[in-house]
Amino acid sequence: xxxxxxxxxxxxxxxxxxxxxxxxxxxxxxxxxxxxxxxxxxxxxxxxxxxxxxxxxxxxxxxxxxxxxxxxxxxxxxxxxxxxxxxxxxxxxxxxxxxxxxxxxxxxxxxxxxxxxxxxxxxxxxxxxxxxxxxxxxxxxxxxxxxxxxxxxxxxxxxxxxxxxxxxxxxxxxxxxxxxxxxxxxxxxxxxxxxxxxxxxxxxxxxxxxxxxxxxxxxxxxxxxxxxxxxxxxxxxxxxxxxxxxxxxxxxxxxxxxxxxxxxxxxxxxxxxxxxxxxxxxxxxxxxxxxxxxxxxxxxxxxxxxxxxxxxxxxxxxxxxxxxxxxxxxxxxxxxxxxxxxxxxxxxxxxxxxxxxxxxxxxxxxxxxxxxxxxxxxxxxxxxxxxxxxxxxxxxxxxxxxxxxxxxxxxxxxxxx
Amino acid sequence: xxxxxxxxxxxxxxxxxxxxxxxxxxxxxxxxxxxxxxxxxxxxxxxxxxxxxxxxxxxxxxxxxxxxxxxxxxxxxxxxxxxxxxxxxxx
Numbered sequence: 123x124x125x126x127x128x129x130x131x132x133x134x135x136x137x138x139x140x141x142x143x144x145x146x147x148x149x150x151x152x153x154x155x156x157x158x159x160x161x162x163x164x165x166x167x168x169x170x171x172x173x174x175x176x177x178x179x180x181x182x183x184x185x186x187x188x189x190x191x192x193x194x195x196x197x198x199x200x201x202x203x204x205x206x207x208x209x210x211x212x213x214x215x216x217x218x219x220x221x222x223x224x225x226x227x228x229x230x231x232x233x234x235x236x237x238x239x240x241x242x243x244x245x246x247x248x249x250x251x252x253x254x255x256x257x258x259x260x261x262x263x264x265x266x267x268x269x270x271x272x273x274x275x276x277x278x279x280x281x282x283x284x285x286x287x288x289x290x291x292x293x294x295x296x297x298x299x300x301x302x303x304x305x306x307x308x309x310x311x312x313x314x315x316x317x318x319x320x321x322x323x324x325x326x327x328x329x330x331x332x333x334x335x336x337x338x339x340x341x342x343x344x345x346x347x348x349x350x351x352x353x354x355x356x357x358x359x360x361x362x363x364x365x366x367x368x369x370x371x372x373x374x375x376x377x378x379x380x381x382x383x384x385x386x387x388x389x390x391x392x393x394x395x396x397x398x399x400x401x402x403x404x405x406x407x408x409x410x411x412x413x414x415x416x417x418x419x420x421x422x423x424x425x426x427x428x429x430x431x432x433x434x435x436x437x438x439x440x441x442x443x444x445x446x447x448x449x450x451x452x453x454x455x456x457x458x459x460x461x462x463x464x465x466x467x468x469x470x471x472x473x474x475x476x477x478x479x480x481x482x483x484x485x486x487x488x489x490x491x492x493x494x495x496x497x498x499x500x501x502x503x504x505x506x507x508x509x510x511x512x513x514x515x516x517x518x519x520x521x522x523x524x525x526x527x528x529x530x531x532x533x534x535x536x537x538x539x
Numbered sequence: 540x541x542x543x544x545x546x547x548x549x550x551x552x553x554x555x556x557x558x559x560x561x562x563x564x565x566x567x568x569x570x571x572x573x574x575x576x577x578x579x580x581x582x583x584x585x586x587x588x589x590x591x592x593x594x595x596x597x598x599x600x601x602x603x604x605x606x607x608x609x610x611x612x613x614x615x616x617x618x619x620x621x622x623x624x625x626x627x628x629x630x
Contacts, residue, residue, distance in 0.1 A: 363582070363583075363584035363586075364584075364586055372581045372582065372583065373581070373582070373584070374580040374581055374582070375582065375584060376559070376582050376584050377584055377586075377609070421556075421557050422557040422591070422607075423559070423560070423584065423585075423589070423591070423609050424609050424612065425586045425609050425610050426609070426610060426611060426612050428612075430540045430552050430612075431551070431552070431553070432551070432552050432553035435553070465579075465580050521576070521579075521580040522576050522580075534579050534580055535559075536559075537557060537559070
């Protein structure tokens with residue numbers, strides 16, 4: 123099914139009763155060249171890039187629930203490429219460039235909206251840190267503007283600028299940042315990958331690996347039977363340690379719960395994405411009018427997909443410090459997702475020590491913006507058996523060699539990243 | 540989630556700080572690089588019942604060993620963490 127203005131008019135004239143399924147709900151075959159575990163954004167993007175860029179179309183994506191039912195459907199939909207450390211800077215910009223052409227690539231409206239991401243600063247030291255990060259971005263060809271107080275006042279006049287404890291002094295703005303419709307990203311990749319022959323298989327939980335005499339992974343055991351595979355890639359976010367354990371691996375990862383929140387719909391207020399620099403609070407406004415916001419992870423290991431009150435309170439306090447006028451806005455919904463928190467806050471995209479098994483994990487709570495880039499470099503790794511240049515530092519052994527990529531400088535304490 | 544501190548009674552989660560899995564034991568000074576790497580970076584990341592360290596910072600400031608299920612957040616046991624203070628309590 124190809125989408126265009128004509129298909130829309132045609133469907134409208136027939137009362138929108140003749141839309142076809144946008145992707146095939148496939149049943150598993152006996153064998154695939156590549157099996158990808160995890161039908162979230164990253165897994166489906168990987169399958170699409172394998173099929174479209176690397177010519178490998180005999181691919182299956184296995185999802186234990188329904189596609190996009192994990193973190194792909196639970197995030198705050200922010201896209202940006204404002205990272206400061208070698209390894210991250212280039213990779214997230216690669217991802218941003220892929221966001222910018224995603225809708226044309228996939229023939230699917232993923233509602234990519236580059237309406238700007240501004241990180242507010244509240245002290246001289248924070249301004250210096252943001253100036254440094256902005257310079258790093260600009261040296262690498264990424265847009266960044268350091269705004270002073272007057273420029274921020276003009277852009278977002280409703281902030282509590284004169285907060286006694288956390289006065290707003292300015293902000294680092296990336297105009298190309300913004301948001302995308304998270305569910306549509308999942309559906310778009312499924313749509314485009316499925317059209318190229320990729321099997322998207324739902325309700326198919328991986329329960330183990332099949333290995334040959336040398337220990338090489340030859341396939342997966344699933345709730346829908348054995349499936350053979352030339353190579354197996356895992357992109358399962360919060361379940362990374364559980365899936366890796368089936369192959370006898372222990373990862374430098376802890377699973378933590380991150381909550382997100384949506385308020386009732388209000389009139390258009392927030393122009394892009396804003397972050398509060400004195401606490402941890404980020405907010406945007408959805409097209410339906412709800413404020414979509416979040417903050418820190420809860421801080422304790424969890425697989426429960428729900429959080430607790432202290433962080434909810436902390437996040438709402440962050441919002442109130444920034445814009446006291448939202449105090450009367452009611453919270454509409456709140457939910458949790460399970461983050462694969464790595465030991466340095468950066469991802470792992472690498473071969474595993476087990477032959478035939480490839481790892482895409484450790485996204486912490488920044489995986490959504492990475493979706494297209496992650497799919498692209500993971501497909502490269504699976505197809506060529508070598509890391510893509512922009513992902514060359516995301517090695518599994520960097521924790522052993524000391525080549526950490528620790529943006530926050532927190533050390534091996536995953537709940538602080 | 541509430542934690543029943545053995546010293547203070549049932550308190551809300553916000554009073555506590557999390558350290559993590561209580562199982563890894565710091566290697567001796569002469570340990571191999573592999574042992575240290577394992578201790579610092581690798582985790583079992585258990586899905587299910589596990590024991591972990593929590594610090595009652597807004598209460599008695601004791602370190603606690605909490606047995607908790609990471610799938611349900613259900614807490615089944617809270618004990619003083621091993622150390623001089625815990626030994627004092629046990630007397």
